[in-house]
Amino acid sequence: MITFNYETSFQLNNENILEYWIETVVSKQDFSIGEINYIFCDDEYLHKLNVEFLQHDTLTDVISFDNTLGKLISGDIFISIERVKDNASDYKVSFEDELHRVMIHGVLHYMGFKDKSDNEKLEMRNQENSALLVLNN
Numbered sequence: 001m002i003t004f005n006y007e008t009s010f011q012l013n014n015e016n017i018l019e020y021w022i023e024t025v026v027s028k029q030d031f032s033i034g035e036i037n038y039i040f041c042d043d044e045y046l047h048k049l050n051v052e053f054l055q056h057d058t059l060t061d062v063i064s065f066d067n068t069l070g071k072l073i074s075g076d077i078f079i080s081i082e083r084v085k086d087n088a089s090d091y092k093v094s095f096e097d098e099l100h101r102v103m104i105h106g107v108l109h110y111m112g113f114k115d116k117s118d119n120e121k122l123e124m125r126n127q128e129n130s131a132l133l134v135l136n137n
Contacts, residue, residue, distance in 0.1 A: 001033065001034075001035050001036075002019045002022055002023070002033060002036045002037075002038070003035075003036070003037050003038065004018075004038045004040070005037060005038065005039045005040070006039075006040050007039060007040065007041040007042070007045055008040055008041050008042045008045075008081055010040050010081040012040075017135075018100075018103070018135075021131075021134060021135045022036070022103070022104065022107060024134055025104060025107065025131045025134055026073055026107060026111070028134075029111050030071065031071045031072070031073050031110075031111050032071060032072055032073065033072075033073050033074075034067075034068075034069070034072040034073055034074035035067075035074045035075075036073060036074065036075060036076075036077065036107065036110075037075070037076045037077070038077050038079065038103065039076060039077070039078045039079070040079050040081055041078060041079070041080055041081070042080060042081065042082050043059050043080050043082045043083060045078075045080070046059070046060060046061075046063060046078055046079075046080040046083070047059055047060075049063055049078060050063060053065075059080070059083060060080065060083065061079065061080055061083035061084055061087055061102050062077065062078065062079050062080070062083075062102045062105060062106055063077075063078045064076070064077045064078070064105075064106035064109050064110070065077075065078075066109060066110050068110045068111075073107065073110045073111065074110075075106070075110055077103070077106035077107070079099070079102055079103065079106075081099075084098050084099050084102055085098075097132070100132060100135055101128050101132060104127075104128055104131040104132070105124070105128060108124060108127050108128065108131070113127055
C-alpha cells in the first residue's frame with residue numbers, strides 16, 4: 001500500500017497514476033510493495049528530521065527511512081516541496097519531473113541502489129531515468 005500524506009499546502013493531482021507507476025517500477029525489479037508512506041513537507045520540517053535523525057545540519061530534498069524486509073518494500077519518504085521547486089529551477093527541469101525523480105529515488109534506495117560513489121550515482125541516475133520513462137509513456 002502506498003499512502004500520500006501532506007504536512008504542507010501542496011497536494012498531488014494524480015495519486016492513482018503515481019501509485020500505479022511506483023508499483024510498476026517496483027515490480028519490474030522483482031520486488032513487491034508492503035507499505036510506503038510519502039510525506040510532503042517544507043524545508044523546516046525536513047531540516048528538523050535531517051538534524052535529529054541523520055545529524056546533518058543542511059537542507060535536503062528527500063529523506064527516506066527504510067523498513068524493507070527482503071523483497072518487500074516498506075518505508076517513509078519525506079520530500080521537501082520547497083527544495084524540489086528550487087532544484088527544478090536550478091536543473092532547468094519542470095517541477096513535476098523533479099518531484100517524480102525524487103519520489104522514485106527513495107524507492108530505488110529501498111531496492112538496494114546507492115548513490116555515494118560516482119559509479120553508484122551513475123547507476124542511480126540510470127534507474128531514475130528508466131523509471132521516469134515508464135511514467136511518461
